[in-house]
Amino acid sequence: MSVRPWRDIQRRASRQIMVGNVPVGGDAPVTVQTMTNTPTSDPAATIAQIRRCEEAGVDIVRVSCPDVESTAALGQIVRAAKVPIVADIHFHYKRALEAADAGAACLRINPGNIGSSERVAEVVRAAKANGCAIRIGVNAGSLERDLLEKYGEPCPEALVESALDHIKLLQDHDFHEYKVAVKASDVFLAVAAYQQLAEAVDCPLHLGITEAGGLIGGTVKSSIGMGSLLWYGIGDTIRVSLSAEPEEEVRVGFEILKALGIRNRGVRVVSCPSCARQGFDVIRTVQALEERLQHIRTPMSLSVLGCVVNGPGEARETDIGITGGGNGKHMVYLSGVTDHHVQDADMIEHIVRLVEAKAAEIEAADVARAHTAAAQELAAE
Known part of the structure; x- marks a missing residue:
């Protein structure tokens, strides 16, 4: 392995996408994200939490949309927020359609989880019509059954194969405004998966050590995992996943970037x-x-x-x-x-x-x- 001069971080080349008015990838600054933990169906509580995150400097906020009540409230939340809102959709493609129409800047969805190719096509059409990006989020804790049978356990190769499968579904419908995450709570697994994925794709990568833990333990794990990747130029947007208030995730995210000299705030x-x-x-x-x-x-x-x-x-x-x-x-x-x-x-x-x-x-x-x-x-x- 070649040794780089100290303090020399050479960013991985990636194409750029837009999440609302925030560029992600390319030569754009590494962005800091978080996720609300209030019921999205309660817009007042969710907006208040987003406001605290905005004061902490957040660039992008994700909200969960598990039901129709959540997507019904999403429009009010999007209008009130000063930063782009990502709608987190897991399995129900109609929630993705509703979130796109409500003004979400990005949909967090795994195309392979929502059913038929026709459903994927519907989501892509809605995303294109509303200017939405898509974030593919592969997680070691919810890998597809066939990949677990193939590899025997979650491993970097399984996470990357899952990501590539989901990417192909979007590309088959001529959709390219996506970013990808391959998260795991195991630092070694996550880092190895991101390293492999970075060599296989040119899209922006969303970094995270998922279910990292509480404020202290989660900060340490996230700093080691994401810090290692960022040091070697991998990563275009980050979320520190803590069992703590979202604004704390934002502060820790900026501290990681500040420690590496990647981005300074405050x-x-x-x-x-x-x-x-x-x-x-x-x-x-x-x-x-x-x-x-x-x-x-x-x-x-x-x-x-x-x-x-x-x-x-x-x-x-x-x-x-x-x-x-x-x-x-x-x-x-x-x-x-x-x-x-x-x-x-x-x-x-x-x-x-x-x-x-x-x-x-x-x-x-x-x-x-x-x-x-x-x-x-x-x-x-």
């Missing part, structure tokens, strides 16, 4: 685990700052270090930094340079104000650059 916090040398309570400070700074969307970095052992070095690499000192007085760094001291009692509020001011400064500079570029373009004409 404040990247560099902090120490703390020890007896700490000059302030690092753990509680970081918890408070992460909570207080969730509204910041501008990419920037903040270091919070309890002492001067590694603190100055880390602070030099971040936009804003603080290192613990003696007598409750701590050093604040701005753009890597020592700037002033702050007392314990004022520290959290002070850092929040500094981050907000820095975000405003960055945003203003971005606007100015955009105006300058536009003016230069006009002058060139």
